[in-house]
Amino acid sequence: MNEPFTSLREELRYEKTNRCVQCGYCLPACPTFLTMGKETHSPRGRINLVKMAAEGKIQDLSALEEPLDLCLGCRACETVCPTGVEYGVILESARAALARRKKYTVAKKAMRSFLFKKVFPSRKAMNLLGNAMWLYEKSGAQKLARKSGLLKNMPAHLGEFEAVLPQTVSPAERSRLPRFTPAQGEKKYTVAFFVGCVMDAMFHKINQLSIQLLAQVGCDVIVVENQTCCGALHAHAGEVEDSKQLAKRNIEAFERHDVDFIVNNAGGCGAMLIEYDHLLADEPQWAERARQFAQKTRDISQVLVLCGGVQGKAGRAERVTYQRSCHMTNVQKVTREPLQLIQSLPNVELVEMEEANMCCGSAGIYNLVQYDASMEILDHKMKHVKDTEATTVITTNPGCLLQMKLGIEREKLGDRMRAVHLVEYLAERAGIAEPQPQPVASQS
Amino acid sequence: MKPLTEKQLNEIRQIVQTGRVLTSESDRFSYAYDASFGTYLPDVVIQTKDVQELAELVKFANRELIPVYPRGQSTSLSGGPLPVKGGMVIDLSVMNDLLEIDEEDLVAIVSPGVLTADIHKAAEKKGLMYPPDPSSSHVSTIGGNLAENSGGPRGLKYGVTKDYVIGLEVITPQGEIIRTGGRTVKNVTGYDLTKLIVGSEGTLGIITKAILRLIPKPPASETVMAIFDSLVDAGRAISRILTSGILPAKMELLDQASMVAVENYQPSGLPKDAEALILIELDGHPIAVRDEAEQVFRVCREIGAREVRVPQTKEEKEQAWKARKLVSPAIVRVKPTKISEDATVPRSKIPEMCRRLQEIKKKYNIDLVVFGHIGDGNLHPNIIADKSDKEEMRRVEKAVAEIFEAAVELGGTLSGEHGIGVMKAPFMEMELGAAGLEMMKRIKQAWDPNNIMNPGKIFPEPGQKLVLSE
Ligand SMILES: Cc1cc2nc3c(=O)[nH]c(=O)nc-3n(C[C@H](O)[C@H](O)[C@H](O)COP(=O)(O)OP(=O)(O)OC[C@H]3O[C@@H](n4cnc5c(N)ncnc54)[C@H](O)[C@@H]3O)c2cc1C
Ligand code: SF4
Numbered sequence: 001m002n003e004p005f006t007s008l009r010e011e012l013r014y015e016k017t018n019r020c021v022q023c024g025y026c027l028p029a030c031p032t033f034l035t036m037g038k039e040t041h042s043p044r045g046r047i048n049l050v051k052m053a054a055e056g057k058i059q060d061l062s063a064l065e066e067p068l069d070l071c072l073g074c075r076a077c078e079t080v081c082p083t084g085v086e087y088g089v090i091l092e093s094a095r096a097a098l099a100r101r102k103k104y105t106v107a108k109k110a111m112r113s114f115l116f117k118k119v120f121p122s123r124k125a126m127n128l129l130g131n132a133m134w135l136y137e138k139s140g141a142q143k144l145a146r147k148s149g150l151l152k153n154m155p156a157h158l159g160e161f162e163a164v165l166p167q168t169v170s171p172a173e174r175s176r177l178p179r180f181t182p183a184q185g186e187k188k189y190t191v192a193f194f195v196g197c198v199m200d201a202m203f204h205k206i207n208q209l210s211i212q213l214l215a216q217v218g219c220d221v222i223v224v225e226n227q228t229c230c231g232a233l234h235a236h237a238g239e240v241e242d243s244k245q246l247a248k249r250n251i252e253a254f255e256r257h258d259v260d261f262i263v264n265n266a267g268g269c270g271a272m273l274i275e276y277d278h279l280l281a282d283e284p285q286w287a288e289r290a291r292q293f294a295q296k297t298r299d300i301s302q303v304l305v306l307c308g309g310v311q312g313k314a315g316r317a318e319r320v321t322y323q324r325s326c327h328m329t330n331v332q333k334v335t336r337e338p339l340q341l342i343q344s345l346p347n348v349e350l351v352e353m354e355e356a357n358m359c360c361g362s363a364g365i366y367n368l369v370q371y372d373a374s375m376e377i378l379d380h381k382m383k384h385v386k387d388t389e390a391t392t393v394i395t396t397n398p399g400c401l402l403q404m405k406l407g408i409e410r411e412k413l414g415d416r417m418r419a420v421h422l423v424e425y426l427a428e429r430a431g432i433a434e435p436q437p438q439p440v441a442s443q444s
Numbered sequence: 445m446k447p448l449t450e451k452q453l454n455e456i457r458q459i460v461q462t463g464r465v466l467t468s469e470s471d472r473f474s475y476a477y478d479a480s481f482g483t484y485l486p487d488v489v490i491q492t493k494d495v496q497e498l499a500e501l502v503k504f505a506n507r508e509l510i511p512v513y514p515r516g517q518s519t520s521l522s523g524g525p526l527p528v529k530g531g532m533v534i535d536l537s538v539m540n541d542l543l544e545i546d547e548e549d550l551v552a553i554v555s556p557g558v559l560t561a562d563i564h565k566a567a568e569k570k571g572l573m574y575p576p577d578p579s580s581s582h583v584s585t586i587g588g589n590l591a592e593n594s595g596g597p598r599g600l601k602y603g604v605t606k607d608y609v610i611g612l613e614v615i616t617p618q619g620e621i622i623r624t625g626g627r628t629v630k631n632v633t634g635y636d637l638t639k640l641i642v643g644s645e646g647t648l649g650i651i652t653k654a655i656l657r658l659i660p661k662p663p664a665s666e667t668v669m670a671i672f673d674s675l676v677d678a679g680r681a682i683s684r685i686l687t688s689g690i691l692p693a694k695m696e697l698l699d700q701a702s703m704v705a706v707e708n709y710q711p712s713g714l715p716k717d718a719e720a721l722i723l724i725e726l727d728g729h730p731i732a733v734r735d736e737a738e739q740v741f742r743v744c745r746e747i748g749a750r751e752v753r754v755p756q757t758k759e760e761k762e763q764a765w766k767a768r769k770l771v772s773p774a775i776v777r778v779k780p781t782k783i784s785e786d787a788t789v790p791r792s793k794i795p796e797m798c799r800r801l802q803e804i805k806k807k808y809n810i811d812l813v814v815f816g817h818i819g820d821g822n823l824h825p826n827i828i829a830d831k832s833d834k835e836e837m838r839r840v841e842k843a844v845a846e847i848f849e850a851a852v853e854l855g856g857t858l859s860g861e862h863g864i865g866v867m868k869a870p871f872m873e874m875e876l877g878a879a880g881l882e883m884m885k886r887i888k889q890a891w892d893p894n895n896i897m898n899p900g901k902i903f904p905e906p907g908q909k910l911v912l913s914e
């Protein structure tokens with residue numbers, strides 16, 4: 001076998017694709033298969049395409065591009081797969097192999113490099129983004145993006161996203177989360193808080209509330225300096241080297257503190273952090289450090305439950321529903337804790353929606369780069385959300401939160417339904433945060 | 445086959461006005477496989493919900509001699525939907541709009557792409573039951589179930605798909621739309637074409653609608669789990685139960701190898717040192733099933749079961765059945781390739797078949813696990829191998845052939861539920877004899893003179909052998 005071919009086979013993780021027995025059990029769990037209605041967009045189909053490329057039956061790798069681009073990376077397929085196919089690894093390796101071979105146009109290259117190397121990893125740039133609401137308005141990227149076609153759908157729909165973006169906190173308020181917040185009452189754990197880039201730039205308030213909640217249940221909370229973006233968006237886009245660099249920076253930053261847990265509040269980031277050990281498994285000087293980091297990583301809901309839960313006050317009676325973060329469910333496997341926390345609140349009735357495990361179509365920046373596909377998935381989801389007749393939709397990831405807000409806008413349900421992060425909801429119910437304006441029509 | 449010409453493709457696009465005609469490389473590769481072996485590229489994949497368009501399409505194919513491959517969700521374990529001669533794949537999973545339950549006539553009327561599990565759910569909502577329950581029912585389509593005459597654990601008491609089909613709408617290989625049977629359980633008008641189509645594996649036409657018989661859902665069920673130190677004792681217990689006037693809904697066996705695999709995969713409290721475990725489900729009136737469960741309990745004890753459990757709560761029952769569900773995933777953790785056979789023997793020959801299987805396992809030094817629907821003789825000898833190991837796969841080929849021979853010799857059959865497809869075609873004559881096979885060929889010829897409907901299936905090509913090692 002010739003050299004380049006062997007290396008492609010390895011790059012595509014052929015041995016992992018071979019574990020798929022093509023039973024099709026993943027089909028009903030895959031949002032893109034359900035909405036797009038063909039095997040080309042099913043997990044089994046995608047794995048097969050990668051396998052065919054690895055076997056040399058597909059020579060022109062561009063045949064893989066669209067099917068892989070349209071995958072949400074929600075990994076629901078992994079959770080239902082009876083034979084334990086590691087779809088996430090296959091997807092990311094294939095995307096990386098494609099990215100390495102792909103000749104982007106100059107403009108597109110500039111845009112990718114700008115986004116992945118400059119914007120996401122940089123607190124400053126993300127702050128800027130937060131200030132400006134979105135990179136288009138200030139950074140001058142808008143023109144570039146238009147020209148590049150990378151975000152070709154985005155400008156047209158920017159208005160829609162703008163409508164649901166959260167109220168920004170003033171730059172002064174955001175500039176600093178408290179370096180150290182002591183536990184209230186008896187101290188149970190010391191935790192380091194992972195602030196995240198999108199979370200910090202756009203949902204700063206949720207970060208503040210997270211720290212308050214953690215302190216309230218008995219944690220000393222440290223906000224570690226020099227932490228950076230988790231690297232998830234890079235990894236999903238096939239820019240694995242970049243995500244490794246970011247992972248190393250985070251490991252270094254968090255290692256300086258002796259903590260029980262590293263806590264995050266964004267399902268997508270948490271999933272990346274918890275897989276740092278896989279990401280760096282091949283680098284001897286990092287593997288062990290990455291393993292320790294991953295072992296300490298927790299979603300905030302896990303720590304809150306571990307500390308005995310959040311004391312809710314008897315507030316307004318309300319029906320809520322919970323839109324899971326795919327990465328929290330399928331990668332971190334955190335499923336019970338958010339439900340436990342919600343169910344423990346007085347006067348709150350939790351009604352689960354049909355197909356509760358199905359992705360909402362947000363998936364990192366999928367809703368920006370694959371706008372139409374994403375909206376089809378969202379519309380499918382919103383039918384089930386509507387059926388619950390809940391007045392609040394609770395999420396555990398910033399992307400899902402924005403997407404649910406968008407869904408509520410699209411369905412014109414704004415007068416009787418709202419979307420919040422679990423942390424916001426708990427804080428509100430515990431009397432820490434002002435309740436957000438309640439929709440009124442629900443009273444009737 | 446010659447690939448389709450651009451002109452032919454254009455004509456297809458003309459016919460398929462409301463659906464999709466897929467020709468890109470990525471789409472064609474995505475319809476080139478099923479859950480068995482091999483990759484065969486179709487020239488084109490067609491999706492439409494419109495029966496008229498489909499009929500036109502088949503007429504066109506018949507005129508131009510283009511192979512037509514009906515396909516559900518491609519969970520076939522025998523190569524059923526594989527487009528072995530290219531041509532067109534018709535994706536019938538998109539035809540999934542009709543699912544109507546008629547409580548008065550006790551029937552369900554369905555389009556072919558409806559998932560079997562959705563029929564189960566819809567019937568249950570009305571206190572009814574559609575009994576055939578292949579373990580793939582949450583993914584497989586009713587069209588695929590009909591074409592394969594699928595069955596499941598409940599086959600023991602309730603029979604299989606063919607026992608519940610009373611009417612069909614079918615597009616013949618010449619593009620005519622015909623209806624067979626009807627909405628009545630009794631129907632003796634002419635030949636029973638319904639039963640001929642069921643199990644014909646897509647070689648006689650495309651099913652576009654089906655009328656299925658439903659029964660009232662049994663109000664209660666009980667589970668009994670018994671562990672035996674000897675496989676032979678387990679076999680004796682099974683015969684004793686079945687001759688004592690009780691007909692369980694399900695009766696499943698796990699052998700030692702499958703229990704060990706489950707325990708290594710997800711510890712579920714199964715005894716690794718026991719030779720066999722049987723799981724029995726009884727359903728019916730609550731008082732009756734209680735009484736039957738006690739009888740089964742006693743029989744197992746008398747025969748010398750090491751342990752017999754009757755789980756009480758719903759959770760305990762689910763836990764017991766979960767172990768059975770875990771067998772399939774557990775055994776592929778050992779090695780990646782699973783060859784799942786479903787040779788079936790008469791009930792009385794089960795112990796003898798078990799013995800022969802153990803011999804074959806030793807003779808070819810293969811990883812063979814036996815589990816399955818022991819009550820109806822539908823054992824599932826599963827061979828676990830690694831398809832990249834050519835030498836091993838050749839041993840597997842020989843072992844599979846010998847398993848078939850053993851089943852036929854014992855008065856059984858090549859396939860209890862997975863169908864013949866391409867994989868078992870070479871063994872047809874062994875079971876049917878030359879004249880028997882010839883009669884089937886004549887039927888096929890009468891229906892499909894141009895051999896365009898799922899060609900390459902069921903009937904062996906001259907010199908065709910079972911090949912797993914390519
Ligand atoms: C993990 C696993 C477990 C399984 N368990 C069982 C089991 O317990 N019992 C069992 O019986 N089977 C089982 N099977 C096999 C398989 O699921 C069944 O054969 C099923 O009926 C196939 O349905 P499908 O929709 O996937 O059809 P496909 O695989 O797409 O097609 C099967 C056959 O039907 C034909 N066909 C499909 N639709 C039509 C139509 N509308 N008109 C005419 N012909 C059509 C095709 O040409 C092909 O020959 C299992 C498979 C897997 C992967
Ligand atoms: S469920 Fe797993 S083994 Fe089955 S087709 Fe999907 S990925 Fe492959």
Ligand code: SF4
Pocket residue numbers: 029030031032033041042043046070071072073074075076077078087
């Ligand atoms: S990750 Fe999600 S979208 Fe992608 S194949 Fe799996 S289930 Fe489908």
